[in-house]
Amino acid sequence: MRPPGKGLPFSRRVRFAWAGVRDAWRLEASFRSQCLAALAALFALAVLRPGWLWSAIVVVMIALVLAAELINTALEAALDGLHPEHARFVQVAKDCAAAAVLVLSGASVVAFACMLADLYGQATAG
Numbered sequence: 256m257r258p259p260g261k262g263l264p265f266s267r268r269v270r271f272a273w274a275g276v277r278d279a280w281r282l283e284a285s286f287r288s289q290c291l292a293a294l295a296a297l298f299a300l301a302v303l304r305p306g307w308l309w310s311a312i313v314v315v316m317i318a319l320v321l322a323a324e325l326i327n328t329a330l331e332a333a334l335d336g337l338h339p340e341h342a343r344f345v346q347v348a349k350d351c352a353a354a355a356v357l358v359l360s361g362a363s364v365v366a367f368a369c370m371l372a373d374l375y376g377q378a379t380a381g
């Protein structure tokens with residue numbers, strides 16, 4: 256027997272995914288901050304016009320950070336629901352998921368700084 260929710264039309268699955276984004280926005284202050292930082296970075300791309308390659312790198316980094324935060328939120332919600340009591344394995348799982356977000360956030364900042372350095376180098380060379 257097919258599990259409920261499987262084989263639904265694409266539009267229904269997009270609605271489920273959008274509901275997940277709304278839940279993360281409602282529940283997680285860090286997701287809201289990351290969305291605002293992403294908007295600021297996209298605005299910077301629109302103003303600075305660093306070229307297709309840098310734009311692609313920045314957009315991919317934004318997507319990775321937001322996706323990692325969504326997975327982190329999903330893991331936290333599942334663990335809190337399934338095992339609300341204090342447990343070492345919950346701590347390890349939550350801390351590792353948070354570390355994944357931190358690693359990607361740090362890499363994003365470095366990539367953005369490299370883009371700015373490259374643009375500065377081009378501006379001062381010419």
Ligand SMILES: Nc1ncnc2c1ncn2[C@@H]1O[C@H](COP(=O)(O)OP(=O)(O)OP(=O)(O)O)[C@@H](O)[C@H]1O
Binds near residue numbers: 340349
């Ligand atoms: N049930 C638990 N058992 C053991 N440690 C836990 C448990 N719940 C939370 N912790 C510890 O407390 C920290 C904070 O947990 P919490 O669920 O508040 O997530 P958070 O770090 O605030 O994440 P976010 O800011 O993304 O919501 C976790 O990283 C973990 O180390």
